[in-house]
Amino acid sequence: MSDAQQSETYAVPSPRFEIRATTTPVSDNLRESILAAPGFGQYFTDHMSHVRWTRDAGWHGAELVPYGPLALDPAAPVFHYAQEIFEGLKAYRHADGSVWCFRPERNAARFRRSAARLALPQLDDETFIESLRALVARDSAWVPTPRDAHDECSLYLRPFMIANGRFLGVKPAAEVDYYVIASPAASYFKGAGKPVSIWLSSHYNRAAPGGTGFAKTGGNYASSLVAQQEAIDHGCDQVAFLDAAENKWVEELGGMNLFFVYADGRLVTPPTGGTILEGVTRDSVLTLAADLDLTPEERPISIDEWRDGVRSGEIVEVFACGTAAVITSIGKLVTEDETIETPETNNDVSQRLRRQLLDIQYGHSADTRGWLTQLA
The missing domain is CATH 3.20.10.10 (D-amino Acid Aminotransferase, subunit A, domain 2)
Structure with missing residues (x-):
């Protein structure tokens, strides 16, 4: 089945993400200091996207919440049976100030394939892309602005899905959480382009x-x-x-x-x-x-x-x-x-x-x- 066919199969109306903004955002000065030298995967934006899935209710509760620690039961199956998947893509600041990502529908399709292999629920394209948009639109100040045409700074986006709940037993989880977090990033290797x-x-x-x-x-x-x-x-x-x-x-x-x-x-x-x-x-x-x-x-x-x-x-x-x-x-x-x-x-x-x-x-x-x- 092609990606286009898969997208059509799992198409649903775009969800509305409820916004629960943080009351303690990173200060402008500290954020600018981080963006000047972000490294890779070391700092994170003020918010994260979240959608919940349960066997009875399906996907629900789309929200944008403050970035922070997760509360998980010690018996959550993600800890014991590694039932989890993730993706990686970037948001790029263009010269006019707008922010774009590259082929997110391909990441969404791969995310579904990964989910199917790990016995996790499959997330539709609309929700996947809207979860990126909700986060980046709210935390757009965290998207670095390239200094010149050779500056490869970006906002790295990490969608991930984990099996939640409270049980010990080798079987697919009945509760699952999907999140997206974001991290400003410079080049992955030092001296980008060098062998x-x-x-x-x-x-x-x-x-x-x-x-x-x-x-x-x-x-x-x-x-x-x-x-x-x-x-x-x-x-x-x-x-x-x-x-x-x-x-x-x-x-x-x-x-x-x-x-x-x-x-x-x-x-x-x-x-x-x-x-x-x-x-x-x-x-x-x-x-x-x-x-x-x-x-x-x-x-x-x-x-x-x-x-x-x-x-x-x-x-x-x-x-x-x-x-x-x-x-x-x-x-x-x-x-x-x-x-x-x-x-x-x-x-x-x-x-x-x-x-x-x-x-x-x-x-x-x-x-x-x-x-x-x-x-x-």
Whole structure:
């Protein structure tokens, strides 16, 4: 079923979010100080969106409330059975002061797929997007204003759904809460656009066929942390995973999809196939490839092809992509036995795609594909 068909299936009237504004907002001076150097995921806006679901009443009680701690019973199933999902997208300040997000309907569709896999209720597009709009419209002062065309500041939006209630037992929860929180953000990696180093995990796998690899759920990330620490211990920025069946086929990084640029103009990325997250940035790159006269291919690529292709010059560039990091060139892959280095000068395609994508997101170039949705 296509995303358009899914959207139609779950379409409902847009909810009205009741506003319960905070009485203790962050001061203007403190907020401006935070926006001057926000880092990533360290500070949060004054409010959060919330919608409740119960088996008897369905979705109800849409509200915007002050940001703050959640009161959960110690027996809430999210703690014991990890029944939860999340999403990640950004809000961008344009030159005229308006605020937009990028392809939120794709995040909404992926959120439903994740929910179905984790036996959680599926949230419709209207509520998902309206929850973003309610929060960003109220906390629009938290959306950073870029200093220049190369400033990649934004407001990172984190929708998430958790199983609530009070019981111990392996079964789907009868109570669920959906929230959206927001955090002003600078570039994910220091020195945005600079090549990063990747560690190849040979002892751990991220996902397996029939598992939750395609879902954006915390368990996938929790299981990758030991490999990520291994990468850090070897002086690398990120970790790459191979398939669980043969330990041969390249899948993705801990939180980003991978692309390989070939000398003949092919742009190759591993197929999702149930074990790889269907990234919104990944899909956008495949669409934008034609604008750069590249031929996109979704097919398996082995670690041997990566190694031999770089050494022979057939693979001229490797890069990763995701909402947080946008597009990031990979300078080297480090394994237990060798280091596979791509020349630092070979990052032209990733930089051109990065610039093209950012120009659309920040309103510097025309949105000819209807990818932007105004939030404020």
